[in-house]
């Protein structure tokens with residue numbers, strides 16, 4: 390491994406250049422230029438929630454091709470505190486990551502507390518009548534009003550309040566190159582009237598984020614420019630999504646507009662392409678679009694062909710720690726006994742450190758033995774698999790054979806995944 394070198398770009402500003410636009414889909418190939426370096430798009434951005442990709446060194450993330458990392462403003466606000474990151478010189482320097490960084494606004498995490506942290510509601514969205522429903526055995530930990538969200542820390546039970554202004558202050562202190570506006574993130578289980586109310590709030594909060602962002606940018610003289618992305622909500626409703634894209638796409642307050650956009654909120658996977666295309670047909674073409682929290686291989690194809698430039702998801706590392714790996718032959722679990730004497734790599738076509746040095750039998754052994762190394766090696770493989778897959782989509786777009794590449798990949802990946810029992 391080479392020593393990490395910080396390669397700050399010459400410009401302290403932010404820009405997006407499109408090199409190629411696909412003639413038959415909304416896909417495009419471009420470069421996002423940030424003060425901490427460029428991101429060639431489409432690109433998958435691995436998640437280091439608490440300023441670390443769990444179990445993996447930044448050198449390894451760089452070696453496997455990650456161009457940028459995304460951390461979580463909510464978690465870093467609670468610990469160690471945004472003032473610590475500010476004093477350290479910003480998120481990238483703090484975590485020894487020599488490239489661009491993103492932070493999400495904390496809206497998703499804070500609002501998740503309101504419906505039961507990390508719980509999925511076992512309800513049918515079509516029959517939901519009430520919005521004040523929470524997961525079983527969970528206290529409601531967050532309350533939303535028009536000004537912001539009051540929530541209880543999941544760490545120590547202390548009470549906190551996020552407003553659009555607080556979220557901007559926290560994200561400026563954390564110092565990522567790309568930040569997201571504070572939005573109200575709903576679920577598919579909220580009623581239509583509530584989705585409308587949440588959109589009105591998100592609209593008002595977006596203006597407040599732009600104003601506070603401008604104020605902080607002027608106040609924090611000499612800091613690298615931080616770009617602000619507006620977040621498009623609207624759940625599964627065409628009119629709401631299109632209205633959000635129209636409103637935020639053209640939003641300007643005191644001369645400040647959004648540098649790019651995140652597509653977030655409740656996304657019904659069966660409708661992912663449709664929802665994303667509603668939004669991307671309206672958003673300004675010359676600004677980057679990030680699809681929040683999407684990272685399964687089949688979904689990344691849908692996102693790219695419908696005009697998204699960057700993606701983030703915790704899935705690749707989270708499932709790696711449970712022994713689940715992506716391969717060209719589909720997804721499977723290394724702890725399955727059929728791998729005990731399998732001395733082939735996890736994926737014979739993968740060029741990652743794990744696949745070039747270790748066998749499935751060894752991976753099976755370290756998972757069965759609950760060795761810490763299992764998480765490191767499996768995470769390196771999964772992150773490489775997803776990063777490389779999106780890089781291959783980029784190349785296929787440039788070569789004009791995206792449709793063939795997609796058909797080849799999904800034909801193999803989904804066929805084998807469908808057969809998998811584990």
Ligand SMILES: [Zn+2]
Nearest residue numbers: 739741744770
């Ligand atoms: Zn690999």
